Amino acid sequence: MTAVTPNAGSAGARARRAPRRVRSGYAFVGSYVVLLLAFGIVPTVYAVYFAFTDTGARFVGLSNFATAARDFRYLPAIEHVALYLVFWLVSLVVFVVGLSLLLHRLAARGVNRALRFLYYLPGALAGAASVMVWLFLLDPAVSPAAFLLHALGYQTFGEVIAPGHLPVLFAMIAFWTGAGGWIVVMYGALNNISTDILEAARIDGAGAWQTARRIQIPLLRKWIVYMAILAFAGGTQLFVEPQLLSQASVGVAGRDYSLNQLSYDFAFQNNDVNTAAAISVELLLVGLIVAALFVARSGFFDAD
Amino acid sequence: MPTDTRMALSHTAPAAGGPRPLGGKRTRARGRALRNPLPALVLALFLVFFVLPVLWLVLAATKTDDQLVHGNPLSFGSWHALRANWDALTGYQGDAIVLWLRNSAVYSFLALVITLCVAVPAGYALAMTEFRGRRTLLVATLVVMLMPNATLVVPLFLEVNAVHLIGSMWSIILPYSFYPFGVYLTYIYFSTALPKDLLAAAKLDGCSEFAAFRHIALPLAAPVVALVGFFSFVANWTNYYLPYVLLPESSQFPVQVGLGTLLDNVPQFNPTAGALAVERPELALATLLAITPVLVVFLFSQRFLVAGMLAGATKE
Numbered sequence: 001m002t003a004v005t006p007n008a009g010s011a012g013a014r015a016r017r018a019p020r021r022v023r024s025g026y027a028f029v030g031s032y033v034v035l036l037l038a039f040g041i042v043p044t045v046y047a048v049y050f051a052f053t054d055t056g057a058r059f060v061g062l063s064n065f066a067t068a069a070r071d072f073r074y075l076p077a078i079e080h081v082a083l084y085l086v087f088w089l090v091s092l093v094v095f096v097v098g099l100s101l102l103l104h105r106l107a108a109r110g111v112n113r114a115l116r117f118l119y120y121l122p123g124a125l126a127g128a129a130s131v132m133v134w135l136f137l138l139d140p141a142v143s144p145a146a147f148l149l150h151a152l153g154y155q156t157f158g159e160v161i162a163p164g165h166l167p168v169l170f171a172m173i174a175f176w177t178g179a180g181g182w183i184v185v186m187y188g189a190l191n192n193i194s195t196d197i198l199e200a201a202r203i204d205g206a207g208a209w210q211t212a213r214r215i216q217i218p219l220l221r222k223w224i225v226y227m228a229i230l231a232f233a234g235g236t237q238l239f240v241e242p243q244l245l246s247q248a249s250v251g252v253a254g255r256d257y258s259l260n261q262l263s264y265d266f267a268f269q270n271n272d273v274n275t276a277a278a279i280s281v282e283l284l285l286v287g288l289i290v291a292a293l294f295v296a297r298s299g300f301f302d303a304d
Numbered sequence: 305m306p307t308d309t310r311m312a313l314s315h316t317a318p319a320a321g322g323p324r325p326l327g328g329k330r331t332r333a334r335g336r337a338l339r340n341p342l343p344a345l346v347l348a349l350f351l352v353f354f355v356l357p358v359l360w361l362v363l364a365a366t367k368t369d370d371q372l373v374h375g376n377p378l379s380f381g382s383w384h385a386l387r388a389n390w391d392a393l394t395g396y397q398g399d400a401i402v403l404w405l406r407n408s409a410v411y412s413f414l415a416l417v418i419t420l421c422v423a424v425p426a427g428y429a430l431a432m433t434e435f436r437g438r439r440t441l442l443v444a445t446l447v448v449m450l451m452p453n454a455t456l457v458v459p460l461f462l463e464v465n466a467v468h469l470i471g472s473m474w475s476i477i478l479p480y481s482f483y484p485f486g487v488y489l490t491y492i493y494f495s496t497a498l499p500k501d502l503l504a505a506a507k508l509d510g511c512s513e514f515a516a517f518r519h520i521a522l523p524l525a526a527p528v529v530a531l532v533g534f535f536s537f538v539a540n541w542t543n544y545y546l547p548y549v550l551l552p553e554s555s556q557f558p559v560q561v562g563l564g565t566l567l568d569n570v571p572q573f574n575p576t577a578g579a580l581a582v583e584r585p586e587l588a589l590a591t592l593l594a595i596t597p598v599l600v601v602f603l604f605s606q607r608f609l610v611a612g613m614l615a616g617a618t619k620e
Contacts, residue, residue: 024513025435032426033441035482039460040448046466047459099350102343115347119354124598125591127542128560132591133357135573136364142584144360144377157573180354230450237454240544244564248573263458264549273462280458284451291450295443 047284050277064278068266071275073256080167080257085235087171092231093224096179100186101212116187120180130177131244138169161245161253170241182227189223190216226294233290236283239264259283364588365389372585385585393586396566401590403555404562409597411473411547411558412540415480419536420529423483427490427528428521432503433513442491449484454545461549475550476558480540486532493528494521534605538598559594566590 054060068074099119106112125133136142139157140149154160161169193216201211217224242254243261256262259279267276356378364372367381368388375381393401429435430442460479461470469475498521506516544560551557554565568574569582 025429025433025438027514028425028429028433028517029435029441031422032487035422035478036441036444036448036484039456039479039482040444040484043456043459043463046463047456050459050462095350099347102347105343106347115351118351121358121599121602122354124538124595124602125358126538127544128563129542129591129595132563132567132587133361135567136360136584136588137357139572141572142364142372142377144356146377176354176357233450234452237452239454240548243548244567247564247567248570250574250576260454260457260545267458267461268549273458276458277462280455284455284459287451287455288447291447294450295446 044284047277047280050274051281054274060274064274065282067272067275068262068278068282071262073262077256077259077262081236081238081259083167084170084238084258085232087167088174088235089228089231091171091175092179092182093228095175096182096186096227097217097220097224099179100183100190101216103183103187104190104216105208116180116184119183122177123181126177128240128244130173131241134169134173134176135245135248158249158252161249163253166242166245166253166257170238173241174235178231185227186220186223189220193219229290229294233287236286361588361592364585365592367585369583369585372588381585386589389583389585389589392583393589396569396582396586397554400554400565401559401562401593404557404559405593407473407556408541408558408560408594411476411480412537415477415540416533416536418477418481419483419486420533422481423486423532424490424522424525424529425517426487427492428494428517428525430487430491431494432498432500432521445484445487445491449488453539453543457545457549460546464550470550471552471556473556476547479546480536480543483532483536483539486536489532489535490525490528493525493531497528498524530605534601537601541598559590563587563590563594 051064052059052061054063103112103115106115122130137145138149138160140146140155140160141157143149149160197215198211201215206214237260238258239260242257244254246252246254246257256265260283263276263279263283266272266279360377363378363380366383366386366389367375368385371379371381371385430438430445464470464475502520503516506520507513511519541558542560543558544564547556547558548561548564551561554562557565566582566587570584570587571581572584
């Protein structure tokens with residue numbers, strides 16, 4: 001739908017114009033292609049190259065992958081990330097859809113708008129800032145929610161960040177910074193559902209619950225999948241939260257917690273860039289497969 | 305201008321929350337809400353969850369460490385304590401926090417400029433011109449755009465190391481400038497908002513492709529330029545992993561990585577912290593300073609945000 005040929009009738013004119021257009025097209029995209037190569041393609045090729053060679057640049061097959069897999073931290077890291085992903089995706093889908101539906105039913109426009117903005121606000125704290133805030137929130141000594149932590153039986157920061165709690169805590173931090181943006185998206189998608197359909201459902205006697213379950217949620221499906229896919233791909237890259245937490249707990253909690261941290265440690269603690277690259281390639285593959293599947297199957301990005 | 309963006313970008317995507325005629329449904333909804341307080345309760349609960357931590361952070365910066373522990377968590381400390389925290393924070397390694405903020409600003413701003421110079425023409429060409437490899441480029445852009453940017457950080461380090469650019473600020477700025485989402489947004493914008501007839505007419509009048517871009521497309525691109533600029537700035541300002549891996553010197557850190565350094569020196573979190581001890585309220589103040597630019601941008605561009613977040617799938 002983007003092809004620039006306005007009318008196929010003037011074939012002669014097209015043929016005459018085409019060469020110039022081709023050249024100018026390249027000129028327009030040239031610098032972008034350079035960046036794409038330098039920071040998209042080359043690092044990928046580089047990672048693959050390192051992953052399949054040893055320090056002497058000899059091809060070693062899958063041995064770097066085997067080294068990574070044999071490492072005692074490898075399986076736990078996969079387990080951590082998987083568990084975190086479960087909590088993060090479930091909470092994201094349930095609460096984002098739920099809150100959007102509630103917001104959509106809210107009559108007061110001003111309140112509605114303000115709520116959406118305020119839910120979105122923590123997005124400004126993405127990255128290290130959100131972890132700082134949550135370090136405080138999870139420390140019963142200073143937390144504004146200390147009464148909650150006490151009620152749950154935790155008296156010290158160490159108790160709160162016990163290893164078993166980490167997947168939930170990281171999911172909570174991710175939800176806190178990320179959910180608001182998705183609520184904005186879902187709300188917009190809900191607004192796009194024709195009022196006729198909703199009206200018809202109402203006339204047929206559907207209540208709020210039934211309308212949501214039978215009409216709104218099925219129509220949101222595509223957006224929910226979009227959200228889940230992006231959240232999944234992003235979630236596999238867990239790094240800053242456990243990294244800063246391990247700093248804040250002197251390595252007690254969160255050290256070598258995720259695959260990205262493990263890759264980092266292989267590269268910079270063990271000076272073993274080949275194994276580090278092998279882990280990177282695995283993560284890269286997950287990201288690539290997810291993205292490619294989505295582009296190909298969802299119809300979301302029908303390029304032409 | 306923001307309205308233009310919204311209309312253009314949410315072409316077939318959900319309308320971005322503008323008023324819709326709801327008629328009788330609205331009054332019914334209100335009646336139901338009165339009968340059932342649960343929805344309001346849930347919304348209020350989540351409001352507390354999302355906003356209270358931010359509010360607490362703002363207040364924490366105005367307290368002494370003692371007040372932080374013993375005072376009411378949601379009370380204002382004093383201007384005096386805020387001042388003292390500021391002095392102590394800026395005293396850390398001689399204005400390190402100011403340096404980090406400046407670094408963040410430099411990296412984000414330069415990357416923003418390059419991103420716009422690269423992404424806008426590229427998006428235009430993908431939408432409006434024909435050339436061999438166009439479709440491949442488009443698909444590559446989509447795939448890279450959907451991949452989380454942390455995937456390539458360690459390989460990027462290896463690459464930058466191989467060309468001896470470790471320690472240069474360009475090792476951060478150039479990867480930041482590669483922003484496929486920006487290209488995609490521009491592509492969507494031009495292919496839906498720029499009337500093809502307009503370009504065709506200009507070409508008939510002998511306008512070159514460059515002149516058409518310069519005099520017709522670019523002036524119409526203001527909304528999408530603002531949108532791409534916004535997302536690029538926020539993404540780069542909040543990035544942690546890339547500078548953490550690529551920058552060796554504390555004096556080069558952006559403020560996000562600087563926060564980690566400060567954290568290392570808070571005795572309550574790290575009992576081995578040495579003479580450079582940082583008090584918790586100082587860390588809170590530093591966090592607040594680190595997020596202020598993004599917060600300000602948020603407040604002034606709410607409408608862009610909505611438009612941009614919905615632009616993910618305008619072509620259904």
